[in-house]
Amino acid sequence: MGKLALYGGKPLREASWPSWPVHDGTECRALSRVYARGVYRVGEESAAFARQFADFCGARYCIPVANGTVSLELIFRALGIGRGDEIILPPYTFIASYSAIRFVGATPVFADISPIDYNLDPDAVECAVTPRTRAILAVSVGGRPVDYDALSAVAEKHGIALVGDAAQAVGASFRGTDVASLGTAASISCQNSKNLTCGEGGIITTNDQSLYEAVTAMLSGGDDTHLALDSGITEFGAAILSAQLARLPAQMETRSVNAAYLDELLTPFGFVAPLPADACVTRNAYHLYFVRVLEDRLGGVSRDSFLRAVAAEGVPISSGYRPLYTFPGVNEPHDCPVADRIAAHEASWITQNALLSARGDMRDIAQAMEKVYACLDELREGK
Amino acid sequence: MNSNLFDTLNHAWGTIGPRMLEACVEFAAYVGTAHALITFSGTAALEATLRGLCGDDPDAEVIAASYGDPRAASVAKAIGAKVVFADIDYDTGMLSPASTAKKLSPHTKAVLVESLGGNAPDITALGGVCGAEKLVIWLPCGVGTALSGGFAAAVCDLGAASAVDIGAGALAVNDTALFSRIFAYHNCGRPFGERETLTFGNAIIGGDLRVAEFPCALLPDALAQAEDRLAARRAAYAKAASGDWPCAGLSPLRQSGISSAAELWLGCDRIRCGACHAPAARRGYTVLPTYEPLHRKPLFGELADDDFPNTCMAESGYLRIRL
Numbered sequence: 209m210g211k212l213a214l215y216g217g218k219p220l221r222e223a224s225w226p227s228w229p230v231h232d233g234t235e236c237r238a239l240s241r242v243y244a245r246g247v248y249r250v251g252e253e254s255a256a257f258a259r260q261f262a263d264f265c266g267a268r269y270c271i272p273v274a275n276g277t278v279s280l281e282l283i284f285r286a287l288g289i290g291r292g293d294e295i296i297l298p299p300y301t302f303i304a305s306y307s308a309i310r311f312v313g314a315t316p317v318f319a320d321i322s323p324i325d326y327n328l329d330p331d332a333v334e335c336a337v338t339p340r341t342r343a344i345l346a347v348s349v350g351g352r353p354v355d356y357d358a359l360s361a362v363a364e365k366h367g368i369a370l371v372g373d374a375a376q377a378v379g380a381s382f383r384g385t386d387v388a389s390l391g392t393a394a395s396i397s398c399q400n401s402k403n404l405t406c407g408e409g410g411i412i413t414t415n416d417q418s419l420y421e422a423v424t425a426m427l428s429g430g431d432d433t434h435l436a437l438d439s440g441i442t443e444f445g446a447a448i449l450s451a452q453l454a455r456l457p458a459q460m461e462t463r464s465v466n467a468a469y470l471d472e473l474l475t476p477f478g479f480v481a482p483l484p485a486d487a488c489v490t491r492n493a494y495h496l497y498f499v500r501v502l503e504d505r506l507g508g509v510s511r512d513s514f515l516r517a518v519a520a521e522g523v524p525i526s527s528g529y530r531p532l533y534t535f536p537g538v539n540e541p542h543d544c545p546v547a548d549r550i551a552a553h554e555a556s557w558i559t560q561n562a563l564l565s566a567r568g569d570m571r572d573i574a575q576a577m578e579k580v581y582a583c584l585d586e587l588r589e590g591k
Numbered sequence: 592m593n594s595n596l597f598d599t600l601n602h603a604w605g606t607i608g609p610r611m612l613e614a615c616v617e618f619a620a621y622v623g624t625a626h627a628l629i630t631f632s633g634t635a636a637l638e639a640t641l642r643g644l645c646g647d648d649p650d651a652e653v654i655a656a657s658y659g660d661p662r663a664a665s666v667a668k669a670i671g672a673k674v675v676f677a678d679i680d681y682d683t684g685m686l687s688p689a690s691t692a693k694k695l696s697p698h699t700k701a702v703l704v705e706s707l708g709g710n711a712p713d714i715t716a717l718g719g720v721c722g723a724e725k726l727v728i729w730l731p732c733g734v735g736t737a738l739s740g741g742f743a744a745a746v747c748d749l750g751a752a753s754a755v756d757i758g759a760g761a762l763a764v765n766d767t768a769l770f771s772r773i774f775a776y777h778n779c780g781r782p783f784g785e786r787e788t789l790t791f792g793n794a795i796i797g798g799d800l801r802v803a804e805f806p807c808a809l810l811p812d813a814l815a816q817a818e819d820r821l822a823a824r825r826a827a828y829a830k831a832a833s834g835d836w837p838c839a840g841l842s843p844l845r846q847s848g849i850s851s852a853a854e855l856w857l858g859c860d861r862i863r864c865g866a867c868h869a870p871a872a873r874r875g876y877t878v879l880p881t882y883e884p885l886h887r888k889p890l891f892g893e894l895a896d897d898d899f900p901n902t903c904m905a906e907s908g909y910l911r912i913r914l
Binding site for chain 2: 229231235236239240243246247248249274275276277278281285291302303304306307308310311312313399400405406407408409429430432433434435436437438439440442443444445448535536537538
């Protein structure tokens with residue numbers, strides 16, 4: 209296998225991974241169209257993309273906005289959520305899920321995640337509900353849909369909203385239905401790294417007419433009861449998203465095929481493992497491909513040391529999130545042992561652009577892990 | 592075509608990219624402040640600024656004019672501050688220093704001064720009342736308004752009403768500590784220079800008010816054309832302002848310096864005389880709707896008119912003309 213690249217050996221892979229975002233003349237023509245028209249804020253392109261995305265995901269209403277954080281804020285404001293209200297969220301997610309709650313004045317309440325899919329554990333959510341709970345923020349982390357059956361049941365039982373944070377889950381589906389059309393509303397991010405991107409952008413989807421009208425009122429100058437907030441998408445962003453949306457189905461298919469192959473390659477290893485499959489997850493968006501590192505099989509080598517060595521071999525892998533309650537400024541109480549363990553000892557992810565590579569490149573990922581595993585002594589001794 | 596714009600496709604498209612950083616430096620140089628930040632819209636810039644000034648203080652109060660663009664007070668309310676309305680001066684249409692003085696409290700963190708239609712507000716008088724470090728100048732009609740006197744921040748909408756239209760927003764500040772807070776609030780809590788780390792080490796819980804690269808790529812050309820556009824606007828303003836108005840009581844609202852001349856606002860001393868609007872339209876001017884008093888809106892608590900006599904006069908006494 210050779211010496212570890214971490215200690216000066218030849219990396220298993222030196223070729224680069226596919227660059228992101230993908231673009232060609234279509235995006236160039238999209239920019240030209242907007243530039244020639246000279247209207248840069250919400251206009252024709254935004255309206256056209258809203259229609260295209262609603263068709264794509266099957267939601268009744270679609271509102272393109274400035275990003276996938278303000279989309280959450282707008283949904284919460286449209287639901288009338290504010291000071292004194294609570295929203296349940298997982299701690300294993302990006303800070304935006306938390307900040308959006310704080311920014312509307314509500315109180316974030318952490319519920320633990322499931323070790324099966326790293327998403328909210330419905331039992332933990334049930335335990336976190338109080339009379340002040342107004343919504344569950346269901347983050348489909350990495351692009352794998354949450355358990356919509358169980359979380360919808362909790363939401364219905366308590367008469368609260370189920371808001372999908374599908375920031376990483378564009379195109380994902382649960383029991384054959386796109387996550388953008390599930391729950392009370394969904395929020396999608398189109399930030400630079402996302403599977404559907406325009407640099408900075410976001411999408412709100414809902415089947416609820418009153419929620420749609422409330423968001424639209426806020427984006428259109430406000431009225432007697434709605435704030436006036438210019439949080440619409442730019443015309444450049446909408447035009448680029450239209451071009452990117454046309455690419456999305458083929459990219460999704462490539463990611464799915466490569467992820468399945470990677471599952472196949474990693475499953476026999478015994479020291480790493482893919483997340484277990486779930487028949488209800490009919491489409492994982494694979495914004496992140498999670499690899500469980502089984503630290504207790506590494507002979508005393510930590511997950512972080514193992515990942516550093518794999519990354520040095522040329523694999524775009526990292527250890528992912530740390531629980532939000534470990535951030536300075538996040539002071540809410542928490543009791544989330546699964547999130548603590550996974551974040552510290554188990555989780556790792558590979559970013560979506562690597563899954564757009566050729567099928568054979570998935571073997572590089574697996575072989576890099578095998579190489580590092582074969583060199584655990586070297587790693588343990590730090591040489 | 593704009594080569595800067597198309598070249599952007601070949602780099603990352605968002606999240607504090609090179610075009611955004613260049614645009615911030617260019618905008619600061621244009622307005623003459625130490626720091627500037629481009630955001631996705633004018634209200635996003637205003638939100639970052641007010642969060643920078645108010646922090647997480649649950650008792651923070653922001654004073655705003657009871658007459659004007661509803662977006663300013665909306666943003667103050669959106670960040671969780673208590674919006675305290677002060678009246679305008681009828682002859683300027685902008686925040687009254689005397690009324691502001693009455694509304695100050697130990698909880699006042701910011702005083703929002705809107706430039707009505709691009710008119711220059713009396714920053715010196717307002718700063719004398721509340722302290723320049725609390726003044727936030729809101730410029731919904733963009734760049735070009737004279738800002739004489741100290742202020743905490745000037746915030747522009749760089750949209751269609753502005754002589755610099757890139758479909759974004761911007762803020763300009765001199766205070767480095769304030770800029771650092773504003774930057775973190777706008778960038779998911781990350782301090783300046785930490786682009787995409789997932790662990791922030793920063794006690795500020797920030798949101799996402801970032802601009803994509805594409806609008807920023809337009810800024811160099813837009814700034815280069817700004818002076819010509821402003822000159823054309825000011826010529827149109829001067830012509831319209833000296834118009835032979837059918838109502839003898841009608842005159843342009845007073846301002847304290849050079850205007851961005853986006854709109855012509857006139858006030859009539861014969862309130863509800865009804866002689867202004869129709870003749871203006873007949874003479875080919877585009878008469879825009881004026882504002883509804885903000886203090887009356889249910890959103891802001893439906894306050895009584897008693898404290899806002901000039902706002903009530905403005906409701907029927909102002910004429911707003913697009914230039």
